[in-house]
């Protein structure tokens with residue numbers, strides 16, 4: 178997922194993500210229950226990562242206040258099936274627009290607008306694996322989180 182284009186039709190992002198999630202769950206024989214689907218929808222409320230407590234608040238706003246364990250379980254499910262990613266640096270979650278595809282676990286986080294984007298560059302993963310092998314370390318998982326300014330925020334900063 179790249180950075181969102183300003184003024185884009187975000188309903189299409191959400192609809193596309195929910196469709197992709199349904200398809201991925203079907204493929205895996207997993208069940209996207211109502212609460213899991215709603216939590217996924219809330220994670221997709223924007224392109225900025227959202228924390229578990231904000232998800233809880235939004236559910237309460239629905240008039241279906243859920244107990245924290247319900248939300249944590251739903252998030253665990255979504256994580257386990259690759260429908261959301263966890264951004265460790267922010268202790269928050271971001272929706273995945275291409276579940277089921279290979280991932281390198283690379284994320285760009287804009288400090289200004291809060292949006293996050295996924296990179297999938299095998300060269301980065303390869304460089305980490307090669308450097309690790311030199312010290313006798315075998316990489317079984319890696320996450321790269323880079324923080325900075327997206328193109329839009331950089332432009333706006335330049336104007337001011």
Ligand SMILES: [Zn+2]
Pocket residue numbers: 181185186187188190191224
């Ligand atoms: Zn969008």
Ligand SMILES: [Zn+2]
Pocket residue numbers: 262272273274275276280295
């Ligand atoms: Zn992803």
Ligand SMILES: [Zn+2]
Pocket residue numbers: 287288289290291292326327328329330331
């Ligand atoms: Zn930005």
